[in-house]
Amino acid sequence: MNETSLTALFILLVGLIILSAFFSSSETGMMSLNRYRLKHMANTGHKGAKRAQRLLNRTDQLIGVILIGNNFVNILASSIATVIAIRIWGDAGIAIATILLTVVILIFAEVTPKTLAALFPEKIAFPASHVLAPLLKLLYPLVWSVNLFTTGILRLIGISSAQANEDHLSREELRTVVNEAGALIPAKHKDMLVGILDLEKVTVTDIMVPRNDVVGIDLEDDTDDIIRHLRNSQHTRLPVFEGDINNIQGILHLRSVAKLLHEDDITKDMVRQLCQEPYFIPESTPLNTQLLNFQSVKRRFGMVVDEYGEVLGLATLEDILEEIVGEFTTDYSSTSPDIIPQDDGTYIIDGSTSVRTINKTLDWELSTDGPKTLNGLITERLENIPDTNVCLKVEGHRVEVLQIKDNVVKAAIVHPRHSSKRLRKRPAKEIE
Structure with a gap:
């Protein structure tokens, strides 16, 4: 073999290694594409994304044409390298060619192009689709034959292409x-x-206003008190009940009674007639379901009841929306009257404050699976009504009960987990 022929073989070998690198990078680039980003780009009219998406719709054919091309190029490169090595080193050239070609292909045709494609899949896959699409059409009979055998082998071991996970x-x-x-x-x-x-x-009981905090109109009150309540109310809708909140008569929208407030002859019967039928919500209703329920019945306000029909509290559409967009204030932690930060890093928290509100305001992780309020957490931990000088630990937080009223914890000092400050020096009974 003369020097010209040897040079031509070297040039051909280099070209085959470049082609091998192309097929290797194409495979990794195509498989590394973000399918959701690809769909978005294709929907916006990106031509490269559309071609790549069409190829990926039949992954078996895409892999088939890439591997056919890659294996053909590598085998041909191996044969040419062997011929060159034998011409230069004789019989020893076979071993030399095997070692050298393995190193060259591994570095320049496998690891490097695949790493590059994994880092920048779109920059590799979209240009490669210009070549792979027509190549697939050219080699389709061969690709179809290979896939036919491959599918048959997979079926023999109990695997079907229909079992492939969809992109959901x-x-x-x-x-x-x-x-x-x-x-x-x-x-x-x-x-x-x-x-x-x-x-x-999250269920409605997690975001409802507890019945003890519900503001409403009691028809057993004096008429003057009812009128005063209506004029000073900060709410647009009020539950109307008689004697007990479980004996609810309806929901009063203040817009309906606004004109009558300028008169002094409002009667309880007039208030009762202006009420809308009450809407009741089962306590276990998830918020996503209740949001749709509010939409379907055209309501924004409902009374939460347990399995026995007892009123537990009320929930509004605004309460659910706040779970999505956050509190309707610029800085809830500074405006909430229920959570008051102290100079020593502790917080004075109202006992009726919900656990979810505490978690969201202070970025804590108190469990929401059990009691819904701080009072509930404390009484569950103690298993009785505490004294005002009781200190305890609740999920790693030091808690000091400040005030008890009507058998309910009205206020407590809570220390963050990371706080190293001591509790105030006062007689206290600590429960670990």
Whole structure:
């Protein structure tokens, strides 16, 4: 073999290694594409994304044409390298060619191009689709034959292509996608998206106003008191009951009674007639379901009841929306009268404050599976009504009961878990 022929073989060998690198990078680039980003780009008219999506719709054919091309190129390169090595080193050239070609292909045709494609899949896959699409048409009979045998082998071991997972995200996977979006999605938007995903985990009892805190109209009160209450109310809708909240008569919208407030002859019967039929919500209703229920019945306000029909509290559409968009204040931690920060790093918290409110305001992780309020957490831990000088630990937080009234914890000092400050020096009975 003359020098010209040897040079031509070297050039051909280099070209085959480049082709091998192309097929290797194409395979990794195509398989590394984000399918959801690819669909979005294809829907916006990106031509490269459309070609890549068409190829990925038949993954078996795409892999078939890439591997046929890659194996053909590698085998041909191995044969040529062997011929060159034998011409240069004789019989010893076979071993030399095997070692050298393995190293060259591994570095320049496998690891390097695949790493590059994994880092920048779109920059590799979209240009490669210009070559792979016509190559698939050219080699389709061969690809079809190979896939036919491959499918038959898979069926023999009990695997069908119909069992392949479709590109659908579960709720938890979608939450991970949202959380890992980084700066692509503003933090406030992330919170809203996650809030929507979490609606089904929260029931109306988690966000309702407890019955002890419900503000309403008691028809057994004096008429003057009722009128005064209507004029000074800060709420647009009020439950109307007679004697006890379980004996609810209806829901009064203050807009309906606004004109009558300028008169002094409002009667209880007039208030009763202006009431809308009460709407009741089972206590175990998830928020996502209740949101749709409010929409279907055209209501914004409902009374939460237990399995025996006892009123537990009330829930509103605004309460559910706040689970998605957050509190309707600029800085809830500074405006909430129920959670008051102290100079020593502790918090004075109203006993009726919900555990979810505490978690969201202070970024804590108190369990929401049991009691819904701080008072409930304390009494569950003690298993009785505490004294005002009791100190205890609740899920790692030091709690000092400040006030008891009507057998309910009205206020307590709560220390953050990381706080190293001591409790106030006062007689106290500590429960670990």
